Amino acid sequence: MKLDSKTYNYTSKKSTNLILVFAGLVLLIMAWVAGFDSKEFYFSYLTSFFFWLSIILGAMFFVFVHYAFSATWSVAIIRVMENTLMLMPIFTMLFFPIIAGMELLFKWLPNHSYWLTHSFEADHLIQHKLPFLNKEFFLQRAVAYFSLWNLIAFYIYYTSTNHDVTGDHNALKKLKNFTMSPIGVLLFTSITFAGLDWLMSLDPHWYSTMYGVYTFAGSFLAFLAFLTFTLIRLKDQGYLKDIVSEEHFHDLGKYLFAFTVFYCYIAGAQFYFIWYSNIPEETIWYLHRWVGSWKTISILLIVGKFFIPFFALIFRGSKRNIRLLQFMSIWILFMHYIDINFIVMPTFHHHDFHFGIYDLASMLGFAAIFIGGFRYIMSRSPLVPLNDPELIHSINHRNH
């Protein structure tokens, strides 16, 4: 079998992509300058930041699973996931505004405006958590997460792309060893703690033991939707013809379906535990999300993030229908944004859901950086790992 090199070499104008990244950065900086002292900006920024970062974290999980189990079916689509990883360096830099706005975001800092009217020393729950939630340790942890994620991104991306050039199959062995090593455990620990640090600690009185896996479930689902959408887009543009087939989309559809259910299971379990036990400092989190238009958002999440994808993707025919999958992947990404907004924003907009200029600016800024950067990285290497001996099996992959 001969593959047409036009279908696996992504061509995209370097200047356009870099201008897109630059425009995104300018937009974010403008928003930051305008909202330097406003809480609203930092909350919006954190929402968008976590939305796009979670796609990269989901990609890391997929890449780890792929190499650790020497998966065959996903060989044809692995490079697209690896390209996502290389956005990590730029997202490391984009974390700085969050550090700058820490005292506006996180209530557990003694300088937060909440303590102007309340006594910091008298708050036992916060005092109890101070050994973990303090500025120094928070920053050290952030450094640790980003070093780890960058290490993973660079190691996997460069080992895999070098394999294309050298053809030395030791690369696959190295990747397998790397992904099977304790780094995998560290990765999932870091995703859990990043969720705790950046999202759960926004409301430091509240805690949930399901939170880490909740962050992970949402991230992975968002990544799967992003991957499906990207592959469909690439195919529409004429790439990956004869490489990625209906069979791969069928499997991605199964993945989307399965993780829709998994997300619902985790989010549901978190809710049931809190609902059953009915302890005030736990239920308050849901109570904040059950007032005003937040109630509508909560119901939208139940219907839109579970029931709609569940019934849309349950049939075999719909998993093989590329247009439906494309729609569902956009829908799931949209619902993921609503989900992150639902997690972050009620801490700031106490009464109503609100989509303001800062939300729009940071969302557009991050989208421009992500898409521009992603297209640029994609054009730097072939879209499939050309020297992987399993590539042919992946191309001929069939669902039985």
Next chain:
Amino acid sequence: MNTYGVIARFNDPVELVHAAEKIRDAGFTDFDCHSPFPIHGMDDAMGLKRSKLGYVIGAMGLTGALFGFGLQTWIHSIEYPMNISGKPFFAYPAYAIITFELMVLFSAFGAVFGMMYFNSIPRFHHPVFYSDKFSRVTSDAFYVSIEISDPKYNEQEVKSFLDKIGGTDIEVLKDEN
């Protein structure tokens, strides 16, 4: 002496798949393939349609979920309402787990019994066992059987057809009395 059909042996799974394709293309509908293990691609080779089992499981799952939810609603809010930790009588979040469990249970029943129904099991005897050599199919033989109920069945033609496509040990299945 009743006749039930014709069987033929093939050497390996690949030959069996090709034989199945030829039999399918010749227009036979009531035939079966027997092998010691499942063979990928056999469904297509035999021209079998996708199993309807999924729909049975789906329907059973939905029934189970509705039954579970209905049962709890009836018990807790109509038949024997009790105040449990101040929750409302119709405390639907609490019903989710039993609803889910009954959905799984009913789906599992649907899967197992539906599978048995579609495969017509349990079944204590099958005409292919009139052949003594056929018992090798559980270890190293690959057999095709064309049954007498097939509209195109004609003993001589079927025998020569199976011979032509590479079958060996061709036998006509007959009972003893």
